[in-house]
Amino acid sequence: MAYTIKKALVVDDEEPLREIIGEVLALLNIETFKAENGNTALEIAQKHKAEIDLMLIDFYMPEMSGEEAYAKLKHILPNCPVVFMSGYDYTDQISSTPGDPPKVFVKKPFTIAQLQTTVKSFIENV
DSSP: OOOOOSEEEEEOSOHHHHHHHHHHHHHTTOEEEEESSHHHHHHHHHHHTTTOOEEEEESOOSSSOHHHHHHHHHHHSTTOOEEEEESSOOGGGOOOOTTOOOEEEEESSOOHHHHHHHHHHHHHOO
């Protein structure tokens, strides 16, 4: 299924990475909301749930892990595809059940091209 993605929620505790991801998404004409942790992401998602078409979530963050944040975010954004990111390989922890929106994992550090290809896969066809 192809998705129309106009705005994304980027959740990562590293500000420089949030900014770079925002710039990469801007090249694809995707605006971003940026959150430094899961709690801020939940606030943004609640306020802008009608606008968010994609989530990019760091899997390992202090306070609330990306997995914990996603467990809460998916109730607010139930049909939103997600890209999990981490320096560790959590591929085996990403599971989907029929009817779930797509979930993919990208290992850090990733290149601009890798991130663009991943996001384009949602736009073109997952």
